[in-house]
Amino acid sequence: MLKSTIVDARVRLVPSKKLLDFLDAQKEHFQQVPENVAKIMKQNGHTLPIRIKIIKDAGLVHKRPKIDYDLLKKLTENLPDTPKESAKDQPESEPEAEVKDSNDEESPKQVKYFLYLNDLHWLSNTLAELRRQDHCQVFLHQLIESCDLLLPENEMKPRNPELEARCQRLRAEQHNRDYLKMTKNVDAGLKHYPEDTISYQIKSLNKQIIAVVQFIFSVAAGFTFGFFGVNLMVGPLPFGFRILLGVIVALIIALAEMYFLAKKLHEYDEVLDAPKRKPQPTTPTKRKVVSTPPADGSQVQTLKPHAD
Structure with missing residues (x-):
């Protein structure tokens, strides 16, 4: 299996029942709702008032929030820096739990509706407006703590x-x-092996040098024929036309030489890939059995010693 590029790089959030119930309870205070949020509420059986304006994703404009790095550093300074245990160090009883966890993680992926980053920006701004008007005192992290976060993953393709x-x-x-x-x-x-000797390596090197020199001389001879030979046979020609004829003849000869050179290299590879030697079948040697009747008349067979 091969990992392909990530098609959809958006971070997705599966809305929980707590979040949907909160949106349904506070829908009377909404002035506008994103199209994706309205679709999710409709799929879960919640209706919106007619006066609420549905905004498409292209119409949502949000300012990028400023990150408080000092607060972030203060919150993460007590976190341990110990790396996770590798798969070899884990006990044998843990794979079963991992399988169960993977099955639980796969169940949210089957859901067809998700909240995206634009929807979360709208929800954060809406919660700030509701807190300012004293309609509720709920923050964004309290609503999304029970939601499942799905990060973009690479699609696996078979080789x-x-x-x-x-x-x-x-x-x-x-x-x-x-x-x-x-x-x-x-x-x-x-x-x-002949490949291990110095003479074989020198001969192979000489063959390759000869092939390259032959290619160069063939192309040069073709260009010379097109530049001088046609001029001698036909008569005086323009200088540019003579160069064009020489280049055309040289290209034709170069293509032919490259074809035969590639064919020769392919045959050389086939010879190298062939087995070094074929095993010869060994024929078992049979021992001759000589029966010599003894004097007492009993049939006792004696084995003749092997020639080896």
């Missing part, structure tokens, strides 16, 4: 099966190469 199979094949080949390299001093048949 391509063809890519996974290819990765496993390449991984197995690499493991086989590492194993052969570790055991070549033990098995006499693996000691003298």
Whole structure:
């Protein structure tokens, strides 16, 4: 499984029954309500007065609240800095509790209605206005403490099966190469690989240098033919036209050389990926059984000693 990018980066809040009951009790004092909040109240069986104006999310304008860093530092100074226990250090009885907790956490995700940050800004401003008018003395943290907070998560996507199979094949080949390299001093048949000798490496390097030099000379020869040869066969041509002919011929030869070079490299890779040696089937040797009748007439068989 692969983690994809986060599609919806908004923080979502699942409204609790306490929050919905408070909104229903104080709806007579509301002048305007966001569209999302009105939809959530309607889905839970609460109705709004007709005089309340429904505002769309684009029409909500809120000022960013100023963060009191001194207060935040004072509240967090007594918190312990001990890291969480790793999965290896936890006892075996805890996974069952973790499974139960995960099931409980998944239940709010099935809810289709959420409160977003704009709705919380509206709720905070509305609560401040209600406290100023002495309608209630409720703060925002008292309403959302019983709500479930859902953070954005990465979507898990399955990997391509063809890519996974290819990765496993390449991984197995690499493991086989590492194993052969570790055991070549033990098995006499693996000691003298041509790839391990200096002469083989020099020959491979010479082949690659020759291929590169051949490519350069072929392209240069094609450009020379297009620049000088056509001019000698046809007659005097403009200088720009001669350069264009040389570049065209050089590109054609370069594409052909690249095709044959890639084909040769592919064949070289197939040779390297082939097994180093094929195991030869061993045929078991049978011992000859010679029966020599003894003098007393009893049939006792004696085994002939092995040739080895």
